[in-house]
Amino acid sequence: MQDRNAPPRRTYTPKPEQINALKALLEQGDSLELARLLGDDGSASLFVGRYTIRDEGMVRETRRYFDTFAWQLHQAGLVLIKSDHKLILETLDGAIKKRAPSPGNFRFASDLPAESLRADIEELIGVRALLEQASVDMATRRFAFLNEDEKTVVRLAVREYGPPVTRRDGTPFLEVFILPVRGYKEARKTLQQQCKHAGLVKTNHTPLYPELLAQARRQPGRYTAKPDFDLRPDMAGEAAVRSVLRKLHDVMLTNEMGIVEDIDTEFLHDFRTALRRTRSLLSQAKGILPEDARSDYQQRFRALGKLTNDLRDMDVYLLAQERYRAMLPTDLQPESEPLFDYLRRQRTIALRRVRNGLATQRHARLTAEWRDFLDEPVSPGSDAPQADIPIVVLARQRLLSQYRELINDGNLILETQDDTLMHPLRIDTKKLRYLLEFFSDILPGAEGAGFLKQLKSLQENLGEFNDLAVQRAYLIHVADELPIQKRANRRTLVVIGVLVDQMILRQTKVRQDFRDIFAAFAAPATQHTVARLLAMNGQTNGQEGKA
């Protein structure tokens, strides 16, 4: 309703005794009544002979407020609003940032109209789905004030929100606002004076969204895929590990519903990341947790990971559709459709399997027993020899040995040129990375000195190498599966051929890069820094003696 180039509107709150009159005005749109309400008694009016008031009618609309599960818009101070006619990207304090004509339904940023709006939102939310977080009905009646040319020179609007939205004191949420028309300052000033005269109270426009969220008991920003682990250096090893595992389990539980409902691919992604971290920590927790339980859960979580592998793979392929298409010459691009159709069908099958798996008794038991295990008090008579050692000491040991293992495994690849060792090396980097994340509070220096950056680039390099290898193998498998009798599929085989070829080229490049990236990572200077950082931290935290 507000014009981008118009001066800002001014909002007024009625006094309690004015509410009934305003409600009647909203319902009936009687211009004389409005004049009376504004204090025009026909004698000393500022309006006499100057403006005529015309009712422009009442509009009812529903505003729906959208954000992702992870509240990514909220974190950026924004919300996407869909009303009957338009989409508005608004700041949390109610200022319009972008607007566009409203589309039908949308779920992802890519479904949105208007390039600049879409780009803004895509940058913030990536592949996450937009979910309705709140909604409000509103009825607005506008009155136009016309000059002697019958030109509208200012407008006054009465708006009621809800029900069920009410102010905190229980009164209806009713607002009056002045909508100025550019270039007609005098009319605006006159109307402002008249509103003041009528006893309306000027207010700052109170944004409704926070109010609506509060009423719906929604707390934005509570979800994070990377919780703070909040460890203290002197925590006993077992207690610390359980505390980290509990937070990871929270992440898994939070995401389960989104996977089952298939809202967006990030639910599974976050679930699997938390699952991998859990498994990684379990593998490092030998001697810290009771061994029977540790190895039992290790097994069971491995099976859970396996259950979700195919679905994640299909998600990755389908999310990369555009990238794949771009690898093809233009005339072959349409021929890739049967391939993506095939992948979509496989995804449906994989999703069904995951849904079924998560609905089993076995999974319910794993969830409940794991929780019980994590919550049970640490038994003094634990068979785990390291259960009572301060976590900072254990963390340093694990990090150092994991770092050394990584260096050894990497060197082995450089010596043997054996590419089958690339995958285990990737797992090494992940383990190291997770350890750094778990213990970042108690070993703050370990992430420093460019070490984390080097680790990340090594991880990226190995990740891409591995993805290319897996995807290439999968594409060849798809080539086996596509019914060759169909003419369209034969061309798709050509598509697969081109993609595989491109992947081989890229993989060669990635493999070449590995040598330099790993060399930097394994350089004696870096090794020295890492050893020093870890040792130093132990000292600064005064934990050496306790070990």
Add this chain to the structure above:
Amino acid sequence: MTTFAIYSNKGGVGKTAAAVNLGYLSAAGGRSTLICDLDPQAAATFYLRVRPELHAKAIGLHKGSAAVADSIKGSDYTGLDILPADFTHRELEIRYSRKKGSTRRLAKALGELQAEYDVVILDCPPSIGLLAENIFAVSDYLLTPLVPTTLSLRTYAQLKTFLREQHYDSARFYTFLSMVDRRKKMHQSISAEVQADEANILPGAIPYTSVIEQMGIRREPVPYSDPSSPAAIAYKQLWRGIEAELLGEM
């Protein structure tokens, strides 16, 4: 941030009606739109119920766009503003000729406004002198209404020659049929010819109808006052063509 000049070297071809109706459709589609009435006769200003008068300092549309911006009036329609005409516009040609850089005076005066709006539409008086050059310099596209008569075709051919001489990029020069009287055989045959031969012709032939003439009485854009009339439909078709061809996605 796209500027269209509704321009012709001939009067009475439906420029103002096009400027107002297209401006309305642009704003209704969600683009913030400014109509600049450069014609001293102030018909566009009148159609939008605004008084033809600029801020004293803005007279002559010189540089210093603050005064020009202060002269802008909001129309009765969301997203549509107008820079009113002023009687002094009849001297624009002379005023510009006395200045240095005289072909870019208008561009300088409107510069900041162009950034403020998604679409700027200039309603131009029929001129082929210095003011025309100023208009070409400030516009992204010229949209020329073409009445399907032999005489109009001649003037149109002259205009094309003139633009070529001015080294105006022909890719920025578009035309559309205007005031088409379907009862006249000549209109029909010339329309068909133009549609077949002209490279940059936009869809939507604006009919010659009383609804458009009544804009002066009703003082409302046709797609607002009479949205299902053939004229409104033709303007909508024309605007969709402009959107698709020249504006792209919002």
